[in-house]
Amino acid sequence: MSQSGLLELAHEKLHWPTPQEILEPSGAGPSVYARIAREKLGRTISKLSDGYGVQIGVLAGNPQGDSTETPIALVCDFPTEISEETLRKTHQLAWSFSRTPSLITTEPNRLRIWTCYEKLPKEDDIINPVIDVSKREIESFNQVSLSGQAAETLRLHWSDLVSGQFFQEHSQRFQRKQAADQMLLKNLKSVRKRLQKNELDDDTIHDLLARIIFIQFLFDRQDSEGNPALNTTLLDYLYITERLLSARYSHLADILRNHRDTYQFFRWLNGKFNGDLFPGKGATEEEREAEWQTEEQKVKQPHLNILADFVSGHVDIETGQLSLWPYYHFDVIPLEFISSIYEEFVSKESGTGVHYTPEHIVDFVLDGVLPWDSQEWDIKILDPACGSGIFLVKAFQRLIHRWEKAHPKTIQPSDLKYLLENNLFGVDVDAQAVRVASFSLYLTMLDKVEPQYYWENEFRFPRLRERQLIAADFFQEDKEGFRSVEDAAKYDLVVGNAPWGKNSIKKSLYIDSWKNRPENRNKWNTSYGNIALFFLPKAAALTKLGGQIAMMQPAMALIFNQSKPAQIFRNTLFSDFKIEEIVNLSALRFGLFKDAISPTCIITMSAIPPDGEPLTYICPKPVMTNEDDYHIVIEPDYINIIYPQEAITDPLVWTALMWGGRRDLSLLRRLNQESSIEKLKKRGIAKTRQGVPRGDRKKVENSLVNKRILESDELLDSSFLYLNAEQLPINDDPYIDSGTGLSSLSAFQLPQIILKLSWQKKSGRFRSVIIEPDNTNQGIICSESYVSIHISEENISQLNAACLAYNSKLAVYYLLLTSGRFASYIPEVNVNDLLRVPIPELSVGELQNIKTIDDIDERIRQAFEFKDSEWVLINDLFNYTLPDFKGDGASPGRKRIHRIDNSQSQNNTEPELTAYCEYFLRVLKAGFGQDKQVCATIFQEQTKNLLPVRLVAIYLNKPDSGGVHIKPIDSPNLMERLENLNKLYLERGSIEDGGIFYQRVARIYDSVELNGVKIPTIYLIKPDKIRYWTRSMALRDADKVAADIMTWRTTFDEKSQAIEESYNA
Structure with missing residues (x-):
């Protein structure tokens, strides 16, 4: 039962989950969130003057579910009315918690909802709840007609909260970028920038930033009595007894203003914790001292002053305003955030193909292969591209949870050390990232240990670098831990986000030797030199029989690419291993990876041969609200079943089922039996060529001079089905790309149609025009944004049919469901995709009678003899699916259903x-x-x-x-x-x-x-x-x-x- 009694009332009147499911949810994921909230916040809030007896839980969308979805709200249920001071402190803690968009506080006579995604108010500003309702208002809910009730009360119904409607209504107050972790990231970036300007190298900067977070964590971390792990008593001991410090200190900022004391303090902490947090990891005493001396000489007092100004809260480095540092509670902020700081720094600046993996995506991946609800803890996990360790940190948290479920006793430092030394392994080419991964794992370990153990002599961090965390290329075969033969079948689980990008294979010095090993020779190849795909077969070699691999991969390379090498790679992968699930995240692309240029997917596979069972193909879509920043919504219609043979032989399934269903797949298979420019070209009826590429302009092609040229969309946009060549300028530029062969201009002859390669947002269509010649009676040339098609006079009916087909809804429908580029956000399609658009065999008749775009669609519908149900598929994709994909929250399909008042019309009111x-x-x-x-x-x-x-x-x-x-x-x-x-x-x-x-x-x-x-x-x-x-x-x-x-x-x-x-x- 809740202390306030308001949660029972919310269950009865607003249909919220029961108080039990809020305070102690039964689902594994929500229960973990609730436990962390109780541990992190309860300790502090309960010690406030009127915080005694507070109950803390989470309002989860599915409290019985096991997935790690961001809860709707953190809930603090108070037995009595609370003061402004307690509210402010509770709100600060909830904001630092960063794991939920909102905070709900309940008292005996009122319920309030606060935002955790908004910058904290200043001390003298009042804090404003998003919603404030009284017990009486909730009691009266549903007793009278809702038309007379406040909209705010209605929006508290469970359907409004769980559907996201509540957050949509108040979207201005729920901006993820103003959450504590995001604000801290912004603060740290500005500090980093200032240190860079003061000529400090990035590696040292990252070390110092991690170090001040670690020390602030020690200042903020409290034991069960509310005593901080690092306090003035301990600092006094270092000053008076140990004579380590030259003055009495109480704050981190004061220590940082003294260079000697700062490094004395660092050395003392290093002696206590060991590990990889500080310099001095060489093999000999001399080497270790040399490392310390190097850093101490490199880091000057002005550098430390910048850090001191920042952590004092006196000034924000970037804006000059007061810093938010004092408002952050570092024992409450998610520890895995440390990994994300470094990944954001690196991914946006290095050009390595590394992409920072959002935390909710990591949880989504691990929910599938390492769920919370298990007691199996002694399993070996490898991240072959671990970066700064976000996957390993979250996997470590889950192993700890499983260990605790399997044992009745409290987990000890020795148990945590065992897990780190025996169950988690990471590899990355970036040595600094590996260093951060080590630090992040230490913090996770520290968070599970009671502060009184920190200073005991036997407490030490295990050495991880060059043991469990290796700075190396995953394809090196001489490094213990990931050798294909000697370490075969070593791991139970391989997870991670492989680097990817065109020609990323060139960044590895070892991939060729790995590909040429006897077991791999002539087996694994891929197009565009994308290294990410090779992580899958190598990971499978290291995985135990029946073990799992779950990795993020480039969707274009893995499932959309239809080139021969890509198809062969898919065939081999799907034939050698059991592919269990592919989650295609292409539609969420810009919501997930703000800097990503390529769509992504998640593949889960088992290291066993396929057994004929189908795989699950999931294609989530954005909600187009702030919810997209922290949650992946999986609706039933996003889930498809694909059979192994289908996956191997029919590349259509990946694009067709991304935006359509099985009916669409059947229609596409029928349309592929129809004629197309590609087929006419094979029969010698059509000639095609992409326009003239200027490129490096090192080659002279005089045959292009004095021809009319189409380079601008303006004339195309003002034309309908015909473009008069006389309107075009005459080309006087003979220069083209040196790598271009232009042996024949036959595709630029009359009769001629020109196709625009990219989809036009304004019309929502692709464009094509028939060229009307000028007095020279010659065809035109065009830039490489277009494709020219020539079809002989005797086949003019097919040229007319092609022109109509490309301008119709059908072309949009076909290309969205068949072109991997267009299906995943790139508006320009490949030439080969464009040439496959179906063209009707039946005559489309004279074009002169066609006056409008609707006439085009009707003529195409008749020529293909589409059934009503087929035309509905085409229409709805054109009118709703594509505009929703390319649009925003106000796109046609996201609008409410139209209701017409019965008093105005008796027919079709819905x-x-x-x-x-x-x-x-x-x-x-x-x-x-x-x-x-x-x-x-x-x-x-x-x-x-x-x-x-x-x-x-x-x-x-x-x-x-x-x-x-x-x-x-x-x-x-x-x-x-x-x-x-x-x-x-x-x-x-x-x-x-x-x-x-x-x-x-x-x-x-x-x-x-x-x-x-x-x-x-x-x-x-x-x-x-x-x-x-x-x-x-x-x-x-x-x-x-x-x-x-x-x-x-x-x-x-x-x-x-x-x-x-x-x-x-």
Whole structure:
């Protein structure tokens, strides 16, 4: 039970999880967050004047789930009313905690929500909650019509919180860049910049920054009595007894202002902790002393003064304003953040192909292969591109958690040391990154040890560098720990984010010798020299039989590239190993990697031969809210099944299922049987050429001079189907790229069409024009942004058909679902992809009658004889899927469903939902017979403040009924109905999957009783956004329902018998 009683009320009135699931969630991931919050914050808050008795938990979207998703809120439940001072301190701690976007405080008579993603107010400024509601307001919830209630109260309903609607409504107050860890990163960058200007090298700068964080952690880390690990008593001891320091100190800033004392203090800490935190790691005493002397001479007092100014809080290095350093609680800030600091520094400046891996992505990867809910702790884990150790740190945290689950006693420093020395291994070519990885692991170890043990003589950090953490090339075969033969089958798990990029293979001195080893010779090759892919087979060689590899990879190279080397690599990989899952993160690309130029994916595979089982292919999409900064949303429609043979032989599956479904894949396979410029070219009917590349301009090609040239889009944009050559300038530039062969200009002859390689955002289409000649009756040339196609006069009908096809919706549809570049954000497609666009065999007729873009689409629809259901797929992708992908939160598919007031119109008051239902019913009737009396009911709220979800019921064999009906309903009644369906959903499914509000998209099989007859009913619950309720989505949803009925794969209870009987009759 909660201390305030407000959590019970929130459960009853707002449908939040129970107080038990907030304070002690049962799911492994949320329970870890709750435990950390209690340990980190509870110690401090409970010692405040009115903080005694505080209960701390987390409000998780799925409290029964095991995944490590960022909770909705940190929850602090107080037994009494609290002071402004306690609130301010609690808010500061929650802000430093950095793991949740919001803080919820509950007192006996009020509930408040605060943002943790906003810069902290100054001491004399008041702190403003995002929401402040009284107990009485919550008690009155649902008792009266919601139209009369405050919108703020409505937005506290569980469906609003878990769907992200609440955060969308208040998006200005939830900016991830103002979270504590992000602000600290910004602060550290400015300090680093200042130190660089003062001629200090980067390696030393990184060491010093890590060191001051470590020391501040010791100042902030408290034991169970609230005493800091590093305090004035200890500093006095170093001054008075040890005579190590020359003065009495109480703050880090004061120590830093004295160069001698600073390094005396550093040396003393090094003696206590050992490890890799400080200089002096040489083999002999002389070498160690030389290292210390080198750094002490390099780091001057002005450098230390910069650090002292920063940590004192007197000045922010960059802005000159007060620094936030004193507001950070370093025992609360996530320790893995240390790794991310260095990775951000390196990834944006080195050009190595290294990309900083966001923490929530690391958790997402580890949830799949190293879940919290296990007692198996003694497993060996390798990160072959460990960088500064973010994967290893988070894996270490999970191994500690597993150890604690398996043992009844408290974990000891010796146990932590064992884990570090025996279970975690890392390799990276960057020696400084390895140093930071070592430091990050030490901090993680320190965080699990009670402060009173820190200063005992037997407490030491284990030496990790050159033992467990190796600065080397992963493809070196002479380094113990990752030799292909001698260390084969050594590891249980390999995880990480391999470096990638075009020609990144050239950065390795050892990859060629690895490729030429007997077991690898002529086996592993890839296009564009991308080194990342080679990490997979080498990692597999080091993994135990049945062990797993989970690595981030470049999506273009691994799944989208259709070149011969890429296809051969995929064939070999999928034939040699069991590929379990690929998560295609291309659609999230700019949300994940702000600096990335290439989309990414996560591959999970087992070191065993394939067993014929399908792999799971997941393609998450952005929500286009702040939630994208810390959470990957996986909805049912993002999950696809791909069979091994399909994965090997059909490259279409990766792009088609990224943005479409199985119906789209079938349509694409049919379209690939149609004609295309590529096929006409093979038959000698068409000639093609990408435009003239200027490049290095070292080659002279006089045949290009005096020809009309298209170089600008302006004339293309102002033309429709024809472009008059007389409008174009005459080329007088003979220079082209020296590597270009231009033996023939035949593709620039008349009859001629010109294609633009890139998709045009304004029109939402690709563009093509037929060239109308000038008085010379010659074709034109063009820049390399275009492709020229020549088709002879006798085949002019095919040229006309091609021009229409390229300007139509069909070209957009086809290229989004077949071109890896276009599917993953690059608007310019490859020439080969463009030439594969289908062209109708049937004549498209005279082009002169075509006046509008709609005329083009209609002519193409007729020429291909598309069925209505096929044209729906093309239309919806063009109207919603692509604009949502290329647009923002206001794109067409992300808008709320249109509702037309009943008083204005009696017909089609729900245009999108009505069309959705009509197509859904059409699929069921097509599959099970037109005589089936299926109908649909749309539940329409009659209140001003709308829930973020919509509910539709499909009735199977309802007597004397048909079509689509709209049922008005008040929001409180709709909430009650949804809550009942949620209970039913949880009873019949897996409780770990979460409820309908968490899932966002749910399908529930039930029955309703009408005149004593049970009517089988399917309830569909989805967000109130158009993209979930399109006609193509209706086809997909209805296909799934039909498959459930036909194959009996659902978990129906006895009520489902009625469905089977109805549709087998």
